[in-house]
Amino acid sequence: MTTDSTASWTAAFRSAVVSPHETIDLFELRGFAGHTLRQIIRLDGGGSALRIRLTNRYGKEPLHIGGAHLARRTEGSGIDTGTGTPILLGGAAEFTIPAGEEAVSDPVERAVTAGEELALTLWLPDDTGLSTYSAVPLRTGYAVPGNALTAATLDGTEGLEELATRHFISGADVLAPAGTRVAVAFGDSWFEGTGTTPDTDHRFPDLLNDRLRAAGSRGWVVNQGLSANRLLTDEIGERALARLDRDALDTPGATHVLIHFGLNDLGIPGQEAYPDPAPIPTASDLIAGLTALAERIHAAGLTATVTTVGPYKDTVFEGYATPEGIAVAREVNDWIRGADSPFDTYADFAAAVADPADPDRIHDDYDSGDGLHVNDAGAQALADSVDLTGLGIRLAG
Known part of the structure; x- marks a missing residue:
C-alpha cells in the first residue's frame, strides 16, 4: 500500500450499538435470513485508505457474512458500480464473526473524503438471530430477499424493506495524516x-x-x-x-x-x-x-x-x-x-x-x-x- 508512513488509523465514522436482548424494547428488533442488507455510511473525515468495523457484540449466534461489498452511494439504495470493491476479512470474501465479537476488515486502498457517502452491502445467507443494532441512525437502510450484493440498486426489488435502524456496523476508520x-x-x-x-x-x-x-x-x-x-x-x-x-x-x-x-x-x-x-x-x-x-x-x-x-x-x-x-x-x-x-x-x-x-x-x-x-x-x-x-x-x- 502506497501511503504516508506517518499516517495512522483514525476513526472517521461511528455508530453506537445496543443489544436486542435488553429488558426494554423501545426500538425495532429484528434479524435477517437469506437477505441482502445495504446501509449507508457518511464519513466524518477522510484519508488514503479505509477499513470497516462490523459487530456481532450482542448476537447470540455466529454472524455468517456470505459477502460484503463497498461502493460510493448515488441516491436511494443505488451505488456507482464502477467504484465497487469487496470487503475482506483476513483475505476472505466470506467469513463468520463469533457471537459476542467484532471484526475489523482488511484495508481498502482507496482515498476517501469527509462527507463522502458509501454504501456497505452485506449478503446474509443464514439466520442471524436478533441483530446488534444502532437504534436511531437517521439514515435509511435497505433489505431485500436473496443475494443482491453488487446490484446497482435495490429500488423496485420485490420484498424491499426500508430500515430505520442500522445493523451489524459499528464504524469505519481511515488512514489519516499524522x-x-x-x-x-x-x-x-x-x-x-x-x-x-x-x-x-x-x-x-x-x-x-x-x-x-x-x-x-x-x-x-x-x-x-x-x-x-x-x-x-x-x-x-x-x-x-x-x-x-x-x-x-x-x-x-x-x-x-x-x-x-x-x-x-x-x-x-x-x-x-x-x-x-x-x-x-x-x-x-x-x-x-x-x-x-x-x-x-x-x-x-x-x-x-x-x-x-x-x-x-x-x-x-x-x-x-x-x-x-x-x-x-x-x-x-x-x-x-x-x-x-x-x-x-x-x-x-x-x-x-x-x-x-x-x-x-x-x-x-x-x-x-x-x-x-x-x-x-x-x-x-x-x-x-x-x-x-x-x-x-x-x-x-
Whole structure:
C-alpha cells in the first residue's frame, strides 16, 4: 500500500450499538435470513485508505457474512458500480464473526473524503438471530430477499424493506495524516440526533463538523450518541460510565471527548414504560458521575468538554419531566458553568435552545415537537454554541 508512513488509523465514522436482548424494547428488533442488507455510511473525515468495523457484540449466534461489498452511494439504495470493491476479512470474501465479537476488515486502498457517502452491502445467507443494532441512525437502510450484493440498486426489488435502524456496523476508520485530531461526541439522543430530519445529516455532530470544515479544521467529530442512554444506570445500552472506554477512549485517533448526559437519568424514572427504574438521582450523584468521566478522560490524556443538560420541561412523554428532576438539572448546570467543574471547557446547550421566557423548556423555534429533542434549527444552535478553539481540534494556521 502506497501511503504516508506517518499516517495512522483514525476513526472517521461511528455508530453506537445496543443489544436486542435488553429488558426494554423501545426500538425495532429484528434479524435477517437469506437477505441482502445495504446501509449507508457518511464519513466524518477522510484519508488514503479505509477499513470497516462490523459487530456481532450482542448476537447470540455466529454472524455468517456470505459477502460484503463497498461502493460510493448515488441516491436511494443505488451505488456507482464502477467504484465497487469487496470487503475482506483476513483475505476472505466470506467469513463468520463469533457471537459476542467484532471484526475489523482488511484495508481498502482507496482515498476517501469527509462527507463522502458509501454504501456497505452485506449478503446474509443464514439466520442471524436478533441483530446488534444502532437504534436511531437517521439514515435509511435497505433489505431485500436473496443475494443482491453488487446490484446497482435495490429500488423496485420485490420484498424491499426500508430500515430505520442500522445493523451489524459499528464504524469505519481511515488512514489519516499524522496529527489529525478527533473528538468523540459521547452522549445520548441529543448527539445521536433524535428529532432532526432523517437522511439530511442535521444531527449536532454533523453540523459541528460543517463548522470545523468551514474553519479549515485538521480534525473532525465522530458520533457515539445513544438514544435513551444514561450516565449512572443501565437501561438502554450500557451506562456511560461502563461504555466510556470502548465507545470513547479506545476510539482510534481520539484526542477529545464531548459529553451530554443527565436527561435520561432524570426523566426515565418517571415513565411507566420502565418497570423497575432507578430513583431520580440527586445533583451530587450526577456531578460525581460527570466528575468520574472527566477524570478518566484526563487520565487517558484526552481533552474533556461537557455540555449543560438540555431543557425538557414541556416534553410530551408522560412522567418524564418532574419538578424534582428539573431542579436537579438546574443545579448540575450551575456546577458545569462554575469554577469547580473538572472539565476543560463546556458548551451551554441549555442556554442555546431554551425559551428565554421559561428557560426550563425548549424554545418553540428549536423544538422537534416532543419537547425533549431539538429540530434541525435547534441542532444548529447547539453546534453554534461550541467554541471551536476550545474544542481541542486543531484549526488551520
